Amino acid sequence: MQWIAQGFIFRRITSPFHQLDPRVKLLVSIELFTLSLLVGSLPEVIIALSGIFAIASISKILRRISRTLTYTLFFAIIIFSINILVGYPLMDAFVIAVRFLAIVGSTSIFFLTTPPDELELVMKWFRLPRDIVFAFVTAVRFVPVLMMDALQIMDAQKSRGLELQKGNIFSRFRRFIPILIPLIVDAVLRSGDLAEAMEARAYGAVKKPTSLYQLEIGVWGKVATILSITLIVPLAYLFLFLM
Amino acid sequence: MIEFSSVEYRHPNGVLALRNIDLKIRKGEVLAIVGENGAGKTTLIKHTNGLLKPSKGKVTAFDMDTNDESVANLSRKIGIIFQNPDHQIFSESVENEVKFALKNFGFKEEAISERLEWALNFFDLERYRTTSPMLLSGGEKKRLCIASVLAWDPDVVVMDEPTVGQDFIQKERLIKIIQMLVSKGKTVVIVSHDIEFIWPLQPRVIVMCGGKIIADNKAGKIFQERELLNKARIVKPQLQELSEKIHGESSGAFSNIYDAKQWVISKLKSD
Amino acid sequence: MECEYISTLHIERGMVPEERKSNNGLIISFEDRTYSYLNCKEPAIQNINLAISPGEIILIAGPSGCGKSTLLRSINGLIPHMYPGNSSGKVSIDGSSVDETSITEIAKKVGFVFQNPENQIFMFSVERDVAFGLENLGLYHEKIREQVDWAIQLLNIEKLVNRAPHELSDGQKQKVALAGVLAMKPRILILDEPTSLLDPFTALELVEIIKKINQNLGVTILIVEHRLDLLINAATRIICMSKGKILFDGEPRKVLTEKKLPRIGIGIPTITRLHRILNEEKPVFGKIPLSADELATNLKLILK
Numbered sequence A: 001m002q003w004i005a006q007g008f009i010f011r012r013i014t015s016p017f018h019q020l021d022p023r024v025k026l027l028v029s030i031e032l033f034t035l036s037l038l039v040g041s042l043p044e045v046i047i048a049l050s051g052i053f054a055i056a057s058i059s060k061i062l063r064r065i066s067r068t069l070t071y072t073l074f075f076a077i078i079i080f081s082i083n084i085l086v087g088y089p090l091m092d093a094f095v096i097a098v099r100f101l102a103i104v105g106s107t108s109i110f111f112l113t114t115p116p117d118e119l120e121l122v123m124k125w126f127r128l129p130r131d132i133v134f135a136f137v138t139a140v141r142f143v144p145v146l147m148m149d150a151l152q153i154m155d156a157q158k159s160r161g162l163e164l165q166k167g168n169i170f171s172r173f174r175r176f177i178p179i180l181i182p183l184i185v186d187a188v189l190r191s192g193d194l195a196e197a198m199e200a201r202a203y204g205a206v207k208k209p210t211s212l213y214q215l216e217i218g219v220w221g222k223v224a225t226i227l228s229i230t231l232i233v234p235l236a237y238l239f240l241f242l243m
Numbered sequence B: 001m002i003e004f005s006s007v008e009y010r011h012p013n014g015v016l017a018l019r020n021i022d023l024k025i026r027k028g029e030v031l032a033i034v035g036e037n038g039a040g041k042t043t044l045i046k047h048t049n050g051l052l053k054p055s056k057g058k059v060t061a062f063d064m065d066t067n068d069e070s071v072a073n074l075s076r077k078i079g080i081i082f083q084n085p086d087h088q089i090f091s092e093s094v095e096n097e098v099k100f101a102l103k104n105f106g107f108k109e110e111a112i113s114e115r116l117e118w119a120l121n122f123f124d125l126e127r128y129r130t131t132s133p134m135l136l137s138g139g140e141k142k143r144l145c146i147a148s149v150l151a152w153d154p155d156v157v158v159m160d161e162p163t164v165g166q167d168f169i170q171k172e173r174l175i176k177i178i179q180m181l182v183s184k185g186k187t188v189v190i191v192s193h194d195i196e197f198i199w200p201l202q203p204r205v206i207v208m209c210g211g212k213i214i215a216d217n218k219a220g221k222i223f224q225e226r227e228l229l230n231k232a233r234i235v236k237p238q239l240q241e242l243s244e245k246i247h248g249e250s251s252g253a254f255s256n257i258y259d260a261k262q263w264v265i266s267k268l269k270s271d
Numbered sequence C: 001m002e003c004e005y006i007s008t009l010h011i012e013r014g015m016v017p018e019e020r021k022s023n024n025g026l027i028i029s030f031e032d033r034t035y036s037y038l039n040c041k042e043p044a045i046q047n048i049n050l051a052i053s054p055g056e057i058i059l060i061a062g063p064s065g066c067g068k069s070t071l072l073r074s075i076n077g078l079i080p081h082m083y084p085g086n087s088s089g090k091v092s093i094d095g096s097s098v099d100e101t102s103i104t105e106i107a108k109k110v111g112f113v114f115q116n117p118e119n120q121i122f123m124f125s126v127e128r129d130v131a132f133g134l135e136n137l138g139l140y141h142e143k144i145r146e147q148v149d150w151a152i153q154l155l156n157i158e159k160l161v162n163r164a165p166h167e168l169s170d171g172q173k174q175k176v177a178l179a180g181v182l183a184m185k186p187r188i189l190i191l192d193e194p195t196s197l198l199d200p201f202t203a204l205e206l207v208e209i210i211k212k213i214n215q216n217l218g219v220t221i222l223i224v225e226h227r228l229d230l231l232i233n234a235a236t237r238i239i240c241m242s243k244g245k246i247l248f249d250g251e252p253r254k255v256l257t258e259k260k261l262p263r264i265g266i267g268i269p270t271i272t273r274l275h276r277i278l279n280e281e282k283p284v285f286g287k288i289p290l291s292a293d294e295l296a297t298n299l300k301l302i303l304k
């Protein structure tokens, strides 16, 4: 439980890639994603994966992305087995399975390098309604908080003799009631507090709120954009028509 | 009764919350744990009934190693009352809230109703018997939580920040409850930032800072040491300040206002 | 005459000219305010009359459930705008009625800090969170930057600007919450049990900051706190409530002499209690002390 809560907490890392404008990171991620979609042979898969790992290592998230991919491996193996069963040749089945890994990896790059507040700026830039953006922000902000609350509630009830591991599935479910009810109450109380605090800080005063930070692509952002496009376009062409 | 030997605890996120804790909690004593925010007080008390297991070292409670024993078994003897009542209240009535733990611990029917009556009576919750506990006021909720723990008559009672959000009447009640527990030979452990609250109890005090116990002594002694208190971000009780202003630094203080009054009056007469 | 004509005209259009606004110099006034929450028979506050001048630091005390939070919510408009219910009487800020002003409009004048610091931080970096209110008001980027930096400097939290909420201690979170409110440059600052989760030093630090804000910026301050000893030296006035009514209201020393306080559930500082029982024995111990220092000086004089 605690491990899961930790997983939801964004850890701020600094790297040249992290410092890019979030829109550029999104672009690079989409490019890698497209590339991963287009792969059809072993060399192509290797090229796409090495692109992903190169970016991951620049942004110092190799370990985290490897962990994500390890979890994904389970699904990749299922995909592989199904393809074999359906009658694909070994090599093709393998490429399809690894392609799945590449797709997951390319999306993870964006989410692992973009803190929630940058994500919020991107959402705003796409002109999503303020309420939706804010709902997203609050959810990401409070999921770990509520998970910690759940831990405290479990501690309190375990101290009153509640044993969660005992009994069959059915009675186990019943044993979760003393945890679920306080958790729901807690979430309701918190959201009440939040609503008050939002109002007290003029939430919704104007239709279009401004922002402390303004998105700015910057020199390195431009370089990265141009570089990535000049690399990706010929590669995609190659993947589509030549290899 | 409860013994920590060289205990270290690391939270899953890598924070080292307890370092090298050696501590013996003795039968019948009142023990206050004080220290700055994040010092590790809550983490420490969660080790007493096995909610947390030491990363290094050993905790024994009633001659049981907390590593080998279930939380339920340990809790039967060591009752922890956590800070936030909303984190445990879930029943549809006050009555059932008190019964919850009694049932978990396998009390017999008659014993349950006997303990229930005692708790409701003693904590003045009789008239709320069938009310939903969520409708109670903050102070009443707190009292209900204490009642629901004391109902199973644990030998050690541990309270985490019992005075937060509580008014004067409720605090006075708490003091009475603690004194009653002590008179029945129970051991009471209190974690609190409220120095004025714990001072009249004249407990043994443990001062924590950065996951370590940096002092362990009688209240009268601990609160004389300004440097120690500054390090742990704690202030002196007002009666200590008063006697220091009168008698000079590091002098013993009056343990309560009535002692102080006695002293002043006798002094007046002798003058 | 002409002037009056113009001002009535303005009032008809819903605009109150400056000279009409100055309500005998009061910044907050309650006129016979009663309010009960929806589906509650008993009013949570009853016949409240209150006149508050700019620059006061007011400590509000009272037992749990006596209506302190309700009183505070009535000032910044959460009541009646967010909490429906029955209300009568009037609350005005700077002469304009709270009932007729939107919460967001009031939010520009009244800052509100709550008990649980966790629930008032929305953003993932301290700096962004301090800017939250200003962004909502739609200020220009440069203006936001300026006021955010100002508030961060005021609270001495420059080192924290890039931290995320989970990297802050409770005390730091409470300072961030305060900064976020102050960045909006309110004239009134309301704090509802802001120190209850903090260790004594951090609580005192917060009190010092509040005093500084009051002295340097002239912000009017209302604060609810159960531990009177923490604030007794800072407050210029104490309001004691019980069962939705104001029982005592005045200078700290005067209010503390009230015999009834402990009985209605208001705990007076230990030192004041000692003074009280001493005076009951023999009324020679002088004026009510607010700190151990004062009583010690008194005692030394008497016992010499």
Ligand SMILES: Nc1ncnc2c1ncn2[C@@H]1O[C@H](COP(=O)(O)OP(=O)(O)OP(=O)(O)O)[C@@H](O)[C@H]1O
Pocket: A151, B011, B012, B013, B015, B016, B017, B035, B036, B037, B038, B039, B040, B041, B042, B043, B044, C170
């Ligand atoms: N569940 C948890 N996961 C990770 N870290 C934690 C957890 N609980 C506490 N910590 C960390 O462990 C340290 C000690 O925390 P603890 O809650 O024991 O302090 P405390 O003395 O009770 O503080 P307070 O007076 O604020 O209640 C802190 O640095 C805290 O951030």
Ligand SMILES: Nc1ncnc2c1ncn2[C@@H]1O[C@H](COP(=O)(O)OP(=O)(O)OP(=O)(O)O)[C@@H](O)[C@H]1O
Pocket: B138, B165, C037, C038, C040, C044, C062, C063, C064, C065, C066, C067, C068, C069, C070, C071
């Ligand atoms: N949202 C609400 N809906 C209905 N009743 C409420 C609500 N909030 C408070 N009350 C009731 O109004 C009365 C006054 O509550 P209030 O919260 O103002 O007290 P308080 O003095 O702030 O208490 P505390 O010291 O416990 O915070 C109480 O009887 C309470 O039960």
Ligand SMILES: [Mg+2]
Pocket: B041, B042, B043, B160
């Ligand atoms: Mg704690």
Ligand SMILES: [Mg+2]
Pocket: C068, C069, C070, C192
């Ligand atoms: Mg309140």
